[in-house]
Amino acid sequence: MTKNIAIFASGSGSNAGNIIRYFMDSKTVSVRLVISNRSKAFVLERAKALQVPSEVFLCEEWESGGANVLAVLKKYDIGFIVLAGFLVRVPDAILHAYPNKIINIHPSLLPKHGGKGMYGDYVHEAVVAAAETETGITIHYINECYDEGKVIRQVACPVLPADTPKDVANKVHALEYEYYPRVIEEIVLQGE
Numbered sequence: 001m002t003k004n005i006a007i008f009a010s011g012s013g014s015n016a017g018n019i020i021r022y023f024m025d026s027k028t029v030s031v032r033l034v035i036s037n038r039s040k041a042f043v044l045e046r047a048k049a050l051q052v053p054s055e056v057f058l059c060e061e062w063e064s065g066g067a068n069v070l071a072v073l074k075k076y077d078i079g080f081i082v083l084a085g086f087l088v089r090v091p092d093a094i095l096h097a098y099p100n101k102i103i104n105i106h107p108s109l110l111p112k113h114g115g116k117g118m119y120g121d122y123v124h125e126a127v128v129a130a131a132e133t134e135t136g137i138t139i140h141y142i143n144e145c146y147d148e149g150k151v152i153r154q155v156a157c158p159v160l161p162a163d164t165p166k167d168v169a170n171k172v173h174a175l176e177y178e179y180y181p182r183v184i185e186e187i188v189l190q191g192e
């Protein structure tokens with residue numbers, strides 16, 4: 001049976017687009033819905049171009065407990081949630097409705113450079129400022145605490161002394177595009 005997934009994203013959505021394309025012809029996993037908290041997020045354009053329905057829920061909908069989000073997830077028969085650059089705290093009601101069925105990707109080797117306020121380019125700037133010799137990606141389950149859920153997979157890449165935050169971002173994005181769809185597939189099908 002096909003497992004329906006929803007992607008939550010706040011920004012550009014390059015990972016969301018990559019994941020949608022990866023599962024386009026899949027018989028086991030279907031990206032049924034994209035949800036964003038920003039009506040101008042570019043991820044919405046990507047979803048439209050790739051013919052995936054999208055819904056926007058603004059700040060107050062999340063802060064008031066996410067009942068409307070949950071209703072839409074039920075409507076689309078969503079069984080698994082993938083966060084891809086989603087910058088809002090997922091309400092407890094959704095966490096409880098999807099135990100071990102929500103995963104996130106963070107653009108560093110957690111616990112390094114994680115936590116509140118650490119997202120996107122801020123992470124790569126911190127990695128360069130700390131003169132790290134490696135960074136990478138962490139794919140993990142989410143729980144009530146930012147970036148602290150059980151780690152599913154980490155993949156590292158080198159950071160060279162001359163690398164700028166942009167260089168680091170490019171390396172990390174390449175890892176994200178290669179690994180995130182495959183790990184999603186493994187985890188979703190494993191839960192069958």
Ligand code: GAR
Nearest residue numbers: 012013014015085105106107119120
């Ligand atoms: C990705 O690099 C993702 O790992 C990061 O935001 C970027 C979104 O890019 N997520 C976080 O920092 C979460 N703390 P995208 O919108 O192009 O997919």
